[in-house]
Amino acid sequence: MVLIEDKLIGDEILEAHFVCNIAKCKxxxxxxxxxxxxxxxxxxxxxxxxxxxxxxxxxxxxxxxxxxxxxxxxxxxxxxxxxxxxxxxxxxxxxxxxxxxxxxxxxxxxxxxxxxKKPISCHLFPIRVKLPDTDMEMLNYEPREEDHLCNPACQLGEELKVPVYKFLKEPIIRKYGTEFYEALDATAEYLNNKD
Incomplete structure (x- = not known):
């Protein structure tokens, strides 16, 4: 996990790929x-x-x-x-x-x-925000894979090479602001290029 401001971000938000494919999942x-x-x-x-x-x-x-x-x-x-x-x-x-x-x-x-626009929980999906008994929020990547609902979105994201956080740029900025998104993007770039 990565800590930005007071938010713990699951690694998959930076590493996994996702693009909604509404024609398939409806x-x-x-x-x-x-x-x-x-x-x-x-x-x-x-x-x-x-x-x-x-x-x-x-x-x-x-x-x-x-x-x-x-x-x-x-x-x-x-x-x-x-x-x-x-x-x-x-x-x-x-x-x-x-x-x-x-x-x-x-x-x-x-x-x-x-x-x-709509509830932020919908706009952020498949990121789920959890509020544990601390002052920190936890952001996790939770696509609907158990019933295969999000499989087309995962496949399309993989084909297009679009990370989850980039696909969800608009709702992330809506919820947390531009500075937070830029820090998230910079962190992803750093982690992807450090090897």
Whole structure:
């Protein structure tokens, strides 16, 4: 692991390759998981304040789940998360005619209706941020390999030779800032060239 600022970064974030291949995985990470997307405190406010803007982009069943469960729900393991439909698809997820899942929040953002793109936990995937009982955050690379969901992304990343942290440059900067990303990039360059 590498320490940058007060964050422990798993080596695979610098060494492994990954590029989402949505044509193959169809956005399955939005449908099949342990819970909905973990939400930060500020994101709860975004959902409360902007739900009326997001709702038109959602499916009818997704809106119905929000009516039943609320805009977010609490779990013991993950804290506040997005609601899901029958424990599967995120309530904010929408499937197109080809079965590809898109995010209603992101669609509203792409149309210029929101300043918030989507939950940072989604944007950072397959990096997962863990907060152990210390002052440090741990960033780990955790693609969905056990069910082969992320295999196409791992293969495409390998073909294109794109490291995980470079593929996720935008969300890393969004979460931690440009200086952190530049330090991460410099660390990766140093480690890759020191042999």
């Amino acid at each position: 956005g399955g990470c939005c449908e099949d998981g342990d819970a909905g997307a973990p939400l930060e405190e500020a994101e709860l406010v975004e959902l409360e304040n902007n739900y009326d803007v997001i709702a038109p982009y959602m499916s009818e069943i997704g809106r119905n789940e929000i009516e039943l469960q609320g805009k977010y729900v609490h779990t013991e393991e993950f804290g506040e998360v997005t609601p899901t439909i029958d424990g599967g698809l995120c309530a904010y997820g929408i499937k197109d005619d080809n079965g590809v899942i898109f995010c209603a929040i992101e669609q509203a953002y792409n149309d210029g209706k929101l300043q918030w």
